[in-house]
Amino acid sequence: MRQVTVNENDGGQRLDKFLSKLMPKLPGSMLYKGLRKKCVRINGRHVKEGAVRVESGDVLQLYFNDEFFERENSFVYVKPELDIVYEDENILVINKAVGVLVHPDAGGRSKTLVDMVQSYLYEKGEYDPESENTFSPALCNRLDRNTGGLVIAAKNASALRAVNEGIRNRRIKKYYSAIAEGYTDDCGKLEGYVTRSGLVTSKADKNDKGAKQVSLSYRARARNNGYTLLEVELHTGRTHQIRSQLSAAGFPLAGDTKYGGHGGKFRQALWSVRLELDFDTSSPLAYLNGKRIEVKAPFEDEFFRED
16 A cells, blocks of 8 residues: 655646556556545545545555556756746746757657756755656747747646646737748738648648647738748647748748758747736736746847848
């Protein structure tokens, strides 16, 4: 029998979700069988329903084999090299550099942004992986390796849920600086569908069930030397969305050879430059309502430089 006390970062989760994280080697079928067979007690009371919410301070008695509690140590200390543009007790906002992965890729582990965030908070004494059952500081939005700019990291589970909800409900607005090849209209809105192959179409292929709707708005800030400097507001957050949508519209990102751009003095000229925060009034992050966090894209000075 293993006894576990639910801490603050665990509270509010469904019981089955909490147990799945706590015992990653336990098959789902055995988890639900264990619930039915009185293998789980909360504060001494037998619980059979996985939908029950666990709360901070709850004491769980778990009658599962010890082998199921074995977890790989996901925390690896690395030297944190972070450009932090905002920080409080709940979140960090980092200006990510080009070339940095946000999470490990399929090729194996490397020094990622999430590693650096966790190591930074570990150094500050704000994160102790040994005292956490299921939570670790996490990133709330992603950027490609070769896209730089603003990434939000949550220090605790409450903040993670709040930011994810804000992004999902489109209450957190995300703006990008981009350089497009050619001269675009002064402003416009691009809508369509992205398929699993990365192809953007105006109408989804009915046979492609993986097609997802995409939407963005853009505004031309300046034109120079055959390029347009754009401000892009992202309405949906799909992988490579801005890159693929601009390409489909006929003005690919400068330097983005994957989506039809050409080599030159710019290298995938895309940067997340502004976040406008807005949360529900009941959110633990409501104190951030109306806050704008901004940085400048490093390629903008080069854009205005005459050849």
